[in-house]
Amino acid sequence: MTTRQDDEETPLLQQPDQLIARTSPLPWDQFWIILFLQLSDSLVVQTLAPFTPQLIRDIGVTNGDESQVGHYVGILVSTSQSFLSCVRSLYRSEQSSYYTAQALTILPWSQLSDHIGRKPVILTAQFAMSISMFSFGLSKNFVGLVVSRAFCGAFNGSNGVIKSMVMDITDTTNLPKAFSYMPLPWMLGTLVGPLVGGSLSKPVDRFPDIFGRSILLQIYPYLLPCAVPAIFALVAWLVAYFCFKESVSTTTPLWKLTKGRLLRQSNAKPFSPSRNAPAVCEVANSEGVTSKPLPLCALLTPKVLTVTTSYVTMTLLYMGFSSVLPVFYSTPIELGGLSLDPPKIGAILAVSGVAHGVFQLLFYARLHDRFGAGAMHVTGVVSGIPIIILFPVTNALARVHGLGLAVWLSVGVQLSLVTSLIMCYPCLVLFIRAAAPNRASLGATNGIVQLVVAGAKIIAPASAASVFSYSMQEGHDAWSIYYYLMAFAFLAVGTSLLLPRDPSLWEDHQ
Numbered sequence: 001m002t003t004r005q006d007d008e009e010t011p012l013l014q015q016p017d018q019l020i021a022r023t024s025p026l027p028w029d030q031f032w033i034i035l036f037l038q039l040s041d042s043l044v045v046q047t048l049a050p051f052t053p054q055l056i057r058d059i060g061v062t063n064g065d066e067s068q069v070g071h072y073v074g075i076l077v078s079t080s081q082s083f084l085s086c087v088r089s090l091y092r093s094e095q096s097s098y099y100t101a102q103a104l105t106i107l108p109w110s111q112l113s114d115h116i117g118r119k120p121v122i123l124t125a126q127f128a129m130s131i132s133m134f135s136f137g138l139s140k141n142f143v144g145l146v147v148s149r150a151f152c153g154a155f156n157g158s159n160g161v162i163k164s165m166v167m168d169i170t171d172t173t174n175l176p177k178a179f180s181y182m183p184l185p186w187m188l189g190t191l192v193g194p195l196v197g198g199s200l201s202k203p204v205d206r207f208p209d210i211f212g213r214s215i216l217l218q219i220y221p222y223l224l225p226c227a228v229p230a231i232f233a234l235v236a237w238l239v240a241y242f243c244f245k246e247s248v249s250t251t252t253p254l255w256k257l258t259k260g261r262l263l264r265q266s267n268a269k270p271f272s273p274s275r276n277a278p279a280v281c282e283v284a285n286s287e288g289v290t291s292k293p294l295p296l297c298a299l300l301t302p303k304v305l306t307v308t309t310s311y312v313t314m315t316l317l318y319m320g321f322s323s324v325l326p327v328f329y330s331t332p333i334e335l336g337g338l339s340l341d342p343p344k345i346g347a348i349l350a351v352s353g354v355a356h357g358v359f360q361l362l363f364y365a366r367l368h369d370r371f372g373a374g375a376m377h378v379t380g381v382v383s384g385i386p387i388i389i390l391f392p393v394t395n396a397l398a399r400v401h402g403l404g405l406a407v408w409l410s411v412g413v414q415l416s417l418v419t420s421l422i423m424c425y426p427c428l429v430l431f432i433r434a435a436a437p438n439r440a441s442l443g444a445t446n447g448i449v450q451l452v453v454a455g456a457k458i459i460a461p462a463s464a465a466s467v468f469s470y471s472m473q474e475g476h477d478a479w480s481i482y483y484y485l486m487a488f489a490f491l492a493v494g495t496s497l498l499l500p501r502d503p504s505l506w507e508d509h510q
Contacts, residue, residue, distance in 0.1 A: 023173040031178065033244045034165050035185050037122060040236040041158055042189025043196075043229035044129050046353070048136075049326060050198035050346035051222065058221075101153030103454035110160045110447025114293040114440060117248045118165050121158075122240050128155030130233035137226030140219075160450035164443040167433050168247035172507065175433065176373075179426035180364040183357035190353020193229070198346025200225040248443075294441045299448060303435035303506055306498050308449045310377070311428045313492040315456040317384045318421055320485050323461030324468050328391060333398045335472045338407070352415040359419050364426060373427040374501040380424035381492035383417045388485045390414040392478075434503035460488070 113121045132152030139145045170178045202221040203211040211217050217224060329345045331337025340348075367376055394410040401407065436445040464485060471480040500506060 024171050026174055026178055027169050030169050030245060033239060034162060035181065036239055037158065037236050038162055038182065039185035039189055040126060040129060040233045042186045043193050043232055044133060046189045046193025047197040047225055047229050049349060050194045050342045051201040054342050100458060101150040102156060102159065103451060103458060105154050106160050106454055107447040107451040110164065110443045110450065113161050113164060114248065114443040117246045118161050119240065119244055119246050121161050123237055125156045125158035126233045126237040126240060128152050130230045133226045133230035137223035138220055160446045161443065163429055164446050165247050167442050172504065175430060176368045177365045179429060180361055182426060183360040187354050187357020191350045194346035194349040196228050197225045198343045201342065292440050293444060294437055296444065299437060299441060299445050301435065301437060304445060304448060307428060307431040307435050308452050310495040310499055311449055312452050312456045313495045314381055314424050314428065315453050316460045317381065317488040317492045319457050319460035320464035320488050321387060323465045324481065327465055327468055331472065333395065336395050336478055338394065338398055338403065356419045356422050360423055364423055372502040373430045374499050377424050377427040377499065378496045380420045381489065381496050383420040384489040384492060385486065387414055387417045387421065388482055388489060391482060430503045431499060434506040
């Protein structure tokens with residue numbers, strides 16, 4: 001009895017020392033697979049970015065109106081329009097269908113992963129990405145582009161599930177270290193993706209000696225860059241199938257889950273603990289006791305709503321900035337941009353992606369241990385203010401001095417500040433884990449957050465790029481886009497102050 005009492009008292013009396021001394025090692029036998037899967041998702045996103053403005057011009061959507069390129073690029077990376085104007089939407093919203101479909105399905109996929117496991121969902125996602133990228137490269141009209149991206153968005157549940165997988169295989173002591181490595185796949189994807197998209201688009205024109213005789217690539221000039229991430233997704237599928245071990249402790253076969261739902265029997269058994277939410281939380285946080293997924297109504301706690309609000313406003317800021325950045329680079333200087341071509345845009349995005357990833361890999365865990373997730377998140381969203389101000393400053397320098405040293409220094413400073421903003425993402429994941437009512441509901445909790453964030457991904461790019469195009473038109477205020485992005489920045493700063501200094505403060509009160 002004495003020994004047991006000492007064991008129960010020790011964590012309460014010596015918790016800080018134990019957190020430092022007993023940091024768990026990362027489970028690299030499974031963690032490297034998660035990084036590999038993340039790289040597949042990164043390649044799909046980053047490969048499309050460099051040639052998107054040129055794609056808009058080639059298809060002829062703007063009818064030669066250069067000021068409308070930004071508007072349609074925003075539609076490409078955001079959302080489809082109202083169903084009542086669906087004909088116009090299909091004509092203007094290719095990449096938009098991805099985020100729309102993902103927003104509608106990310107929560108069901110996350111919930112499903114709590115029941116049937118993460119592995120089946122990830123395998124479905126990798127297969128969907130491969131098929132959709134091949135379809136995208138073979139499409140010659142907007143209907144085909146919309147269908148291919150909608151298919152990928154509807155079946156790609158990896159965005160939220162991968163974060164849940166990381167939380168499954170880690171604990172509170174090594175989770176910050178794990179997320180310091182998470183930029184690695186995005187760094188590689190940001191390095192390789194823009195180079196692939198910028199260099200391999202229209203290969204017949206760029207490399208006539210190699211691809212000049214290819215009739216297929218003459219008909220489908222964007223098939224080659226799309227095929228690279230498509231093939232990689234198939235390789236990722238094979239790696240996940242043969243190497244990844246299911247991270248959910250208890251799973252239910254899909255046919256049993258479906259049968260139980262049809263018979264209206266499965267809702268009662270797994271969800272019965274929700275009548276006593278505090279008891280469920282205690283059981284979930286106790287080692288060696290298996291908890292069950294909770295219903296959605298039990299997951300909408302003040303903590304979950306708080307971190308969701310902060311995540312959404314930060315995403316509005318980052319996605320708005322990210323959608324405007326390539327359009328700003330490609331827009332003529334006299335209209336408010338920098339007049340850069342796709343290869344240069346791809347190179348800039350690639351270099352900045354590598355720099356951001358290396359910095360987070362080397363310094364995120366140390367900064368987290370020194371300042372805490374709350375302080376890092378506030379610092380990140382505050383950096384959005386000078387990031388936005390540097391847009392008109394860079395254009396003003398380009399108007400006066402051309403694309404000289406001053407312009408490139410301004411671009412470098414802006415992209416350096418983005419590093420702080422990007423590090424908000426791993427900080428918010430730590431808050432999501434702390435806000436989850438129990439470990440069995442991590443997937444659904446993360447799905448709720450990602451569902452609302454997907455809405456922000458729909459709204460921010462389309463609206464920001466459209467306002468950018470509006471601001472370039474004659475007679476309109478050229479600073480409209482910067483006022484708009486600045487509103488996002490202040491919203492993000494305000495909601496960041498609602499979070500505690502450290503996620504452990506939430507976990508200690510569960």
